[in-house]
Amino acid sequence: KQEVTQIPAALSVPEGENLVLNCSFTDSAIYNLQWFRQDPGKGLTSLLLIQSSQREQTSGRLNASLDKSSGRSTLYIAASQPGDSATYLCAVRADSNYQLIWGAGTKLIIKP
Amino acid sequence: DTAVSQTPKYLVTQMGNDKSIKCEQNLGHDTMYWYKQDSKKFLKIMFSYNNKELIINETVPNRFSPKSPDKAHLNLHINSLELGDSAVYFCASSQAIGAFAEAFFGQGTRLTVV
Numbered sequence: 437k438q439e440v441t442q443i444p445a446a447l448s449v450p451e452g453e454n455l456v457l458n459c460s461f462t463d464s465a466i467y468n469l470q471w472f473r474q475d476p477g478k479g480l481t482s483l484l485l486i487q488s489s490q491r492e493q494t495s496g497r498l499n500a501s502l503d504k505s506s507g508r509s510t511l512y513i514a515a516s517q518p519g520d521s522a523t524y525l526c527a528v529r530a531d532s533n534y535q536l537i538w539g540a541g542t543k544l545i546i547k548p
Numbered sequence: 549d550t551a552v553s554q555t556p557k558y559l560v561t562q563m564g565n566d567k568s569i570k571c572e573q574n575l576g577h578d579t580m581y582w583y584k585q586d587s588k589k590f591l592k593i594m595f596s597y598n599n600k601e602l603i604i605n606e607t608v609p610n611r612f613s614p615k616s617p618d619k620a621h622l623n624l625h626i627n628s629l630e631l632g633d634s635a636v637y638f639c640a641s642s643q644a645i646g647a648f649a650e651a652f653f654g655q656g657t658r659l660t661v662v
Binding site: 487 | 581583588589590591592593596603605638640648649650651652653654655656658
């Protein structure tokens with residue numbers, strides 16, 4: 437059974453710092469991995485999608501890596517800004533069905 | 549234009565009532581989903597559906613039923629609402645089901661059962 441874990445559960449850093457969020461999964465048989473952000477009371481915004489054959493994806497200040505064999509992904513945020521404050525969720529799409537399996541998220545606070 | 553839209557955004561209702569949440573996507577996607585986010589913010593799949601197959605999470609009570617009048621809509625019907633149904637419900641869609649399947653989400657419906 438696929439399980440997804442995100443560490444840390446919460447993170448608070450000063451503005452301008454680079455930071456890394458971690459996501460691990462127990463079953464390497466995945467189609468892809470997706471990173472989302474969720475703002476309080478809001479929906480989920482897709483940040484990056486990494487296909488199982490890829491090792492990383494970049495969008496602006498965000499870089500996500502995928503090491504399928506070790507069951508790990510990282511989301512790197514460069515030069516953090518207060519507007520980056522949100523909960524970041526990773527989800528893997530299992531290749532046995534259509535479903536996304538979710539981590540519990542990392543709540544990120546960027547202090548001005 | 550909103551890619552995935554849900555209505556209503558907030559729903560407060562009494563125990564025992566029957567309610568529906570509507571979801572529409574204008575992305576031309578083949579597959580739609582319903583997820584439940586509980587008070588601990590954990591997201592769990594409830595249903596996934598395309599024009600060929602409905603996959604139901606076996607932990608979902610049969611009081612919950614998805615209804616798809618067409619490919620762009622997947623509504624969620626809930627019968628005999630219970631206090632424990634209070635949560636945020638998210639609709640999502642994706643074009644495919646494999647490696648290229650990027651999921652797009654609606655803004656969520658916060659359901660409160662009193």
